[in-house]
Amino acid sequence: MTNTIEQLPILNVDRISVYYGQFQAVKEVSLDVRPGEIFGLLGPNGAGKTSTLSAIEGLIKPATGQIKVVGFDIVGQPLYAKANMGVQLQATSFQPELTITDILKLYAGVYGVKLSKEEVFNRLQEIKLEDAAEKKFGQLSGGQQQRVSLLIATIHNPALVLLDEPTTGLDPQSRRQLWERIEAIRAKGHGVLLTTHSMEEAEAVCDRIAIIDHGRIIAIDTPERLISLHREDPEVISVSRKGRITLEDVFIGLTGRAVRS
Amino acid sequence: METRIPAIKDVLRTLLQADFTTVWRNRRSLRMVLLVPILILISWKGAVDKIGPAVVMASAITIGLASIGLLGYSGTIARDRDKGVFQRLRVAPVPTWTIMLSRISIQVGLIALMTLLIFIVGFAVDKISLSALGYVTGLLVTLLAGWLYLGLGQLIVALIKNPETVNSTSRLVYVAFIMIGMLGQFGAFGKAMKDIVQWSPYGVVQKALAGSLQPLSWTSDHTMALLATIGYTVVFVALGIKYFKWDNK
Numbered sequence: 001m002t003n004t005i006e007q008l009p010i011l012n013v014d015r016i017s018v019y020y021g022q023f024q025a026v027k028e029v030s031l032d033v034r035p036g037e038i039f040g041l042l043g044p045n046g047a048g049k050t051s052t053l054s055a056i057e058g059l060i061k062p063a064t065g066q067i068k069v070v071g072f073d074i075v076g077q078p079l080y081a082k083a084n085m086g087v088q089l090q091a092t093s094f095q096p097e098l099t100i101t102d103i104l105k106l107y108a109g110v111y112g113v114k115l116s117k118e119e120v121f122n123r124l125q126e127i128k129l130e131d132a133a134e135k136k137f138g139q140l141s142g143g144q145q146q147r148v149s150l151l152i153a154t155i156h157n158p159a160l161v162l163l164d165e166p167t168t169g170l171d172p173q174s175r176r177q178l179w180e181r182i183e184a185i186r187a188k189g190h191g192v193l194l195t196t197h198s199m200e201e202a203e204a205v206c207d208r209i210a211i212i213d214h215g216r217i218i219a220i221d222t223p224e225r226l227i228s229l230h231r232e233d234p235e236v237i238s239v240s241r242k243g244r245i246t247l248e249d250v251f252i253g254l255t256g257r258a259v260r261s
Numbered sequence: 262m263e264t265r266i267p268a269i270k271d272v273l274r275t276l277l278q279a280d281f282t283t284v285w286r287n288r289r290s291l292r293m294v295l296l297v298p299i300l301i302l303i304s305w306k307g308a309v310d311k312i313g314p315a316v317v318m319a320s321a322i323t324i325g326l327a328s329i330g331l332l333g334y335s336g337t338i339a340r341d342r343d344k345g346v347f348q349r350l351r352v353a354p355v356p357t358w359t360i361m362l363s364r365i366s367i368q369v370g371l372i373a374l375m376t377l378l379i380f381i382v383g384f385a386v387d388k389i390s391l392s393a394l395g396y397v398t399g400l401l402v403t404l405l406a407g408w409l410y411l412g413l414g415q416l417i418v419a420l421i422k423n424p425e426t427v428n429s430t431s432r433l434v435y436v437a438f439i440m441i442g443m444l445g446q447f448g449a450f451g452k453a454m455k456d457i458v459q460w461s462p463y464g465v466v467q468k469a470l471a472g473s474l475q476p477l478s479w480t481s482d483h484t485m486a487l488l489a490t491i492g493y494t495v496v497f498v499a500l501g502i503k504y505f506k507w508d509n510k
């Protein structure tokens with residue numbers, strides 16, 4: 001059992017398509033997240049990042065294709081697949097009546113983790129929120145909320161962590177701190193799939209990235225290789241500034257200048 | 262690394278605890294839901310001799326059930342769906358039905374509490390005492406009829422996405438129940454309206470409850486009302502589940 005999981009990619013997404021009614025939001029997307037890898041999914045607003053994640057999380061059933069989390073099919077064995085992933089949704093909230101301690105206990109419980117009072121305190125101390133134990137989620141700042149969400153996403157030490165725009169709205173200090181936490185997950189040999197609009201973040205923490213546009217993946221590689229592969233493209237050069245080609249130039253070169261509706 | 266799925270009973274215990282805390286901390290809504298039927302029971306004290314103790318008690322309980330289903334349950338479901346609370350729970354390794362079962366169980370507990378309060382206040386204030394059997398069958402029928410109003414609340418949430426619209430719609434339905442149901446049943450709006458009210462979800466529940474509180478004078482009318490209650494419940498619950506969406510998009 002132990003061996004088979006180590007040999008597999010932690011996440012395997014194979015040609016999935018997602019529809020909302022007639023509208024196709026995700027088109028034949030394939031990607032792998034390997035053990036000890038931080039994988040970034042980049043794309044303009046409405047490109048299909050959250051929809052792709054929703055399919056992986058089992059919230060939407062893809063019309064075609066297959067998704068496996070450490071070998072478990074999300075459609076065929078949803079509970080086993082879900083037990084191996086931790087999730088931070090793009091827009092999530094908790095019941096406003098619950099305190100941070102209540103929320104922690106709730107999510108520990110639904111992931112089958114038993115937490116004593118002390119352990120709850122320790123976990124909160126790790127994210128420097130031990131003083132907020134009795135506060136409500138809504139009373140925390142955006143950065144503090146993100147820390148709680150990430151703590152809950154990793155409460156069961158999952159092999160795969162899915163983070164939808166985890167650093168949006170964070171100050172530079174909190175963002176760095178979050179990167180370190182994400183890198184600590186990688187150091188354990190687990191896989192992380194995150195979405196971001198920050199090219200700086202993608203370059204700084206992601207081992208590989210995929211650029212998705214209009215529901216289709218148009219490039220997939222390491223950030224360095226994406227830059228060197230496309231540095232001669234006329235579209236990329238035309239958007240570059242101060243004679244330097246950055247990942248953002250490549251991103252805009254590949255996805256176009258137009259702002260998405 | 263071996264995959265372990267949390268045991269259903271542990272999941273349910275955790276969910277129940279959270280859902281109980283949510284209802285308990287929501288004191289304003291809790292008070293409202295329990296107070297309205299009690300106020301009706303108290304203010305109808307003078308009517309006990311005219312329309313009978315069972316009818317007074319049954320009316321108060323029916324309003325209590327409507328409060329729980331329409332003012333309490335539907336509002337929190339709509340709000341939590343809008344906030345993404347359900348989506349977050351659904352990405353956890355728990356069968357989806359446990360999420361709803363836990364919510365509904367807490368409401369059923371609330372229904373039992375409301376009924377006991379009505380029994381106690383009815384005895385203490387209105388001097389209504391029923392046979393031991395009447396209390397038992399009354400509670401059982403209340404627990405059954407409660408599903409009708411939970412189902413109606415569920416149906417409203419299933420058909421309407423916006424939580425504010427859900428709230429105003431359920432309030433409107435609730436007020437309609439009180440105004441039209443309570444007054445109409447005594448013929449305040451004429452014979453035709455009285456017949457309509459009698460076969461409405463308000464009328465059948467109130468009738469079945471009145472019968473169950475005095476089981477020894479149970480008639481075929483009460484049986485019809487009970488069957489109609491079950492019929493409404495099946496329809497509301499079935500449609501409420503069929504059209505329910507876990508997210509708001």
Ligand SMILES: Nc1ncnc2c1ncn2[C@@H]1O[C@H](COP(=O)(O)OP(=O)(O)OP(=O)(O)O)[C@@H](O)[C@H]1O
Binds near residue numbers: 020025046049
């Ligand atoms: N529930 C839904 N019903 C209908 N269309 C939807 C739904 N959810 C998303 N869409 C559409 O699908 C497309 C992809 O949306 P998605 O949320 O996946 O984008 P995204 O890449 O996450 O964007 P963002 O960067 O803004 O978060 C968009 O055009 C969006 O309008």
Ligand SMILES: [Mg+2]
Binds near residue numbers: 049051090164
């Ligand atoms: Mg998104």
